[in-house]
Amino acid sequence: SQTIHxxxxxxxxxxxxxxxxxxxxxxxxxxxxxxxxxxxGRGLQLLFYSVGIGQISSExxxxxxxxxxxxRQFILSSKKLLLSDSGFYxxxxxxxxxxxxEAFFGQGTRLTVV
Amino acid sequence: xxKTTQPISxxxxxxxxxxxxxxxxxxxxxxxxxxxxxxPSQGPRFIIQGYKTKVTNEVASLFIPADRKxxxxxxxxxxxxxTAVYYCLVGESGFQKLVFGTGTRLLVSP
Numbered sequence: 001s002q003t004i005h006x007x008x009x010x011x012x013x014x015x016x017x018x019x020x021x022x023x024x025x026x027x028x029x030x031x032x033x034x035x036x037x038x039x040x041g042r043g044l045q046l047l048f049y050s051v052g053i054g055q056i057s058s059e060x061x062x063x064x065x066x067x068x069x070x071x072r073q074f075i076l077s078s079k080k081l082l083l084s085d086s087g088f089y090x091x092x093x094x095x096x097x098x099x100x101x102e103a104f105f106g107q108g109t110r111l112t113v114v
Numbered sequence: 115x116x117k118t119t120q121p122i123s124x125x126x127x128x129x130x131x132x133x134x135x136x137x138x139x140x141x142x143x144x145x146x147x148x149x150x151x152x153x154p155s156q157g158p159r160f161i162i163q164g165y166k167t168k169v170t171n172e173v174a175s176l177f178i179p180a181d182r183k184x185x186x187x188x189x190x191x192x193x194x195x196x197t198a199v200y201y202c203l204v205g206e207s208g209f210q211k212l213v214f215g216t217g218t219r220l221l222v223s224p
Contacts, residue, residue: 032212049212
């Protein structure tokens with residue numbers, strides 16, 4: 001069966017520090033991969049999505065970046081965190097060519113920038 | 115992706131049936147309608163998906179009229195644990211972007 005791993009679960013980082021969140025998927029190949037951010041009490045904001053290795057589409061201009069070095073690995077990074085980067089970050093995957101468009105989400109990372 | 119519109123919030127009581135409607139006037143011929151449920155501090159969870167008429171599974175039913183410009187998620191006999199945010203997504207099967215709207219915050223009271 002397919003599983004998605006996202007870590008860490010919680011993170012407290014000072015302003016200006018770098019960030020690296022990792023997400024890996026098991027049990028499937030060539031998935032669509034997504035990074036979302038959710039501010040407290042708000043909806044899900046799509047940050048990046050990827051349909052293949054090295055293929056990254058950015059939805060919102062910001063100081064974050066994403067990379068997909070391997071088929072089932074998706075990394076969210078920042079060189080210098082801002083206070084506004086605080087939030088709940090979610091990684092997700094879905095099948096690229098499947099009649100069922102179900103997406104599967106990781107457990108999320110609660111990031112607090114102080 | 116077709117834009118969706120949902121009520122911001124809804125209130126209900128335990129044991130009642132809850133119907134959440136989503137408008138998607140610009141839905142395309144190949145678009146499917148998918149609903150997700152999200153609890154606090156968790157990722158959304160797939161509930162149900164449909165293309166037309168009615169789809170039913172063990173947790174919900176999805177009603178889609180002939181013009182497909184709207185859809186209704188029906189939750190039978192809700193319980194306190196159904197308190198969550200419900201999102202409606204419209205897009206082509208296997209589509210690459212998954213954009214969530216603001217969702218409907220359902221509060222179930224005793």
